[in-house]
Amino acid sequence: MSVVSDDPFGKPPCRGCSSYLTEPYIKCAECGPSSVLLCLQCFTRGFEYKKHQSDHKYEIMTSDFPVLEPGWTAQEEMALLEAVMDCGFGNWHDVAYQMRTKTKEECESHYMKNFINNPLFSSTLLGLRKTKDSHFADGHSFTGSCS
Ligand SMILES: [Zn+2]
Ligand SMILES: [Zn+2]
DSSP states (O other): OOOSSOOSSSOOBOTTTOOBOOSSEEEESSSOSSOOEEOHHHHHTTOOBTTBOTTSOEEEEOSSOOOSSTTOOHHHHHHHHHHHHHHOTTOHHHHHHHHOSSOHHHHHHHHIIIIISOHHHHHHHHHHHHHHHGGGSSSOOOSSOOO
């Protein structure tokens, strides 16, 4: 009967590859009531399952990131990506200022190491952001008048 849910100890396996899910993993926000859970690999591969389409909205499920680097929490990872999008890539001074918790050297090397070389992870996180912040995408210009 109900084997999949309500298990406080184990997580259900990935719908795509049946491997045990480790956080962060993806939960479809549109399929229900029994949730479609995917590991990041299957998610980025665009796995589809019955009603579940790869363009469904999703949530990243994580209580505590298996952090990419000790000393960086999930919140800081998100904040870093956000800061880079706000301030612009390479503007580490402002990124660090927005982060507050990290120096500009830390921000730069962490970003370079974990996001530039790890497109899977960053595209997942950025994809999540994009759904929220898509209004930044067009014609966002500096304040002040020109000409
Ligand atoms: Zn999988
Ligand atoms: Zn779905």
